[in-house]
Amino acid sequence: GAVVSQHPSWVICKSGTSVKIECRSLDFQATTMFWYRQFPKQSLMLMATSNEGSKATYEQGVEKDKFLINHASLTLSTLTVTSAHPEDSSFYICSARDWSSGSIKNTGELFFGEGSRLTVL
Amino acid sequence: AQSVTQLDSQVPVFEEAPVELRCNYSSSVSVYLFWYVQYPNQGLQLLLKYLSGSTLVKGINGFEAEFNKSQTSFHLRKPSVHISDTAEYFCAVRPYNQGGKLIFGQGTELSVKP
Numbered sequence: 001g002a003v004v005s006q007h008p009s010w011v012i013c014k015s016g017t018s019v020k021i022e023c024r025s026l027d028f029q030a031t032t033m034f035w036y037r038q039f040p041k042q043s044l045m046l047m048a049t050s051n052e053g054s055k056a057t058y059e060q061g062v063e064k065d066k067f068l069i070n071h072a073s074l075t076l077s078t079l080t081v082t083s084a085h086p087e088d089s090s091f092y093i094c095s096a097r098d099w100s101s102g103s104i105k106n107t108g109e110l111f112f113g114e115g116s117r118l119t120v121l
Numbered sequence: 122a123q124s125v126t127q128l129d130s131q132v133p134v135f136e137e138a139p140v141e142l143r144c145n146y147s148s149s150v151s152v153y154l155f156w157y158v159q160y161p162n163q164g165l166q167l168l169l170k171y172l173s174g175s176t177l178v179k180g181i182n183g184f185e186a187e188f189n190k191s192q193t194s195f196h197l198r199k200p201s202v203h204i205s206d207t208a209e210y211f212c213a214v215r216p217y218n219q220g221g222k223l224i225f226g227q228g229t230e231l232s233v234k235p
Contacts, residue, residue: 004164006164032221034221034222034223041228041230042227042228043211043225043226043227043228044165044211044223044225045225046222046223046224049222091162093164093165095165095223097221110221110223112157112164112165112166113164114163114164115162115163115164117162
């Protein structure tokens with residue numbers, strides 16, 4: 001199947017700093033990527049939909065100025081957590097949809113990255 | 122709007138026993154249905170999916186699920202579990218024509234004991 005890679009896998013930062021997480025589709029082009037947040041022992045909550053070449057669409061309750069999303073190319077989306085605080089500590093997971101295959105386009109299958117664990121001290 | 126309910130937060134089971142992880146959903150539109158597995162500190166891996174056709178779908182690692190439209194359920198089953206099946210399992214739905222957005226259930230922690 002298609003491969004989605006996230007970097008970094010782990011990041012520890014001081015409160016008040018900004019952290020960037022990358023999500024790359026390695027063997028396909030992804031016009032749409034999705035960012036999820038997962039708290040310990042909880043489900044994945046969709047944060048935003050990242051669209052190549054346009055602004056991201058944020059879910060209700062997600063601060064767009066806090067979580068900056070950029071999707072500058074067909075294979076890369078970035079999530080920047082600005083002025084991070086301890087409550088931002090979480091597991092962030094991206095996913096991407098491969099539009100190149102007609103069958104996949106109609107089935108909605110997404111490919112997930114390995115996740116990035118952010119710890120803010 | 123859509124919602125997904127996984128009825129059991131934790132399921133302990135002995136090795137080689139059968140297991141069923143329950144999932145119910147609510148949606149005003151048609152949806153595709155998925156089961157994912159997550160191992161600690163890792164992303165999600167697709168186990169199986171229902172798109173159309175036969176309501177019994179088979180996935181990887183010996184798992185299968187059955188779509189029941191009248192009961193809006195998509196329960197996951199395995200006839201004989203292994204220690205390596207210990208993980209978190211998520212049921213998810215994707216509404217038709219909403220750009221790939223997935224709505225997840227709360228997750229079920231499957232713990233297989235020797």
